[in-house]
Amino acid sequence: MRLLLVEDDPQVGRSTQLGLIQAGYAVDWVRSAELAFTSVKMHSYESILLDLGLPHEDGISFLIRLRRSGYHGTVLIVTARDRLVDKVKGLDMGADDFIVKPFDLDELTARIRSANRRVAGRLQEKISHRNIELDLPSRLVKLDGQVVIVTSREFNILHLLFERIGQILTRDQLEEALYSWGDEIESNTIQVHIHHLRKKLGRNLIRTVRSIGYVVDNEDPQSFIYEQK
Incomplete structure (x- = not known):
């Protein structure tokens, strides 16, 4: 953030x-x-x-x-x-x-x-979606109750998407939220972080909306075709 x-x-x-x-x-x-x-x-x-x-x-x-x-x-x-x-x-x-x-x-x-x-509008320090839980004070991610090791930037991306379930975030919006002045950002940096999150937490967690950005959906992930780009 x-x-x-x-x-x-x-x-x-x-x-x-x-x-x-x-x-x-x-x-x-x-x-x-x-x-x-x-x-x-x-x-x-x-x-x-x-x-x-x-x-x-x-x-x-x-x-x-x-x-x-x-x-x-x-x-x-x-x-x-x-x-x-x-x-x-x-x-x-x-x-x-x-x-x-x-x-x-x-x-x-x-x-x-x-x-x-x-x-x-949240009362708790934890955000849960499906079988994934984010603990904000400790910056831990749990999948089915088990801790999954993620980087600081990966945690922040997940936090942003979980705070906006169902809302598409563009690459520019993610970069604007994640990087400060002087940080070097490669053109595929966000894509790489999303790829790693999918490997760790499931390929259907984050959906790519072609030419727009990324979204975590409320609906059953089986109802969508997920792009791995």
Whole structure:
């Protein structure tokens, strides 16, 4: 899942970015509200992690501008400000959560999952479809109750498709969600990941819709002809 980190402190920004990457996220990092606003117009982010003490424009002002522009993803304020008035104002202006620095990375990732779970309308940290279960906190995949080893990118593709059962996702949409700035993407990268998932979880799990993209169907897989491309 792709996140935008808005943090002007280079040490905090770099350590947070690296920690989130290790947790399986694709993370773009900017140091000002203006760069953040430009990034949101150019890319699709599941969540934005927002510091309040930004240069030139305060985080709250940016948050108001962001919501007015139509951004519907989750926003988590991550700041050293611990006054109740800042927390109340941030939540009232459209933030989904408020986290005070210093923070524990495990708590931060849990709060990201919690915020996105609320937006998706889910109550649980697990997603099940047919005989496959995704455990989001541990990033484990189970097939008939047995753990199947998948890569971080394979897990993220499966998560995206399971969150949108019956919805076709294009290669561009998958790449946009999975990769951050500077990542090298081969033309067949998504196809290779899908191929590996089929080998591990069943050839009929993910259907190729020719010239469009990929979908996990609600219906009986036997009712479709699955392409292995």
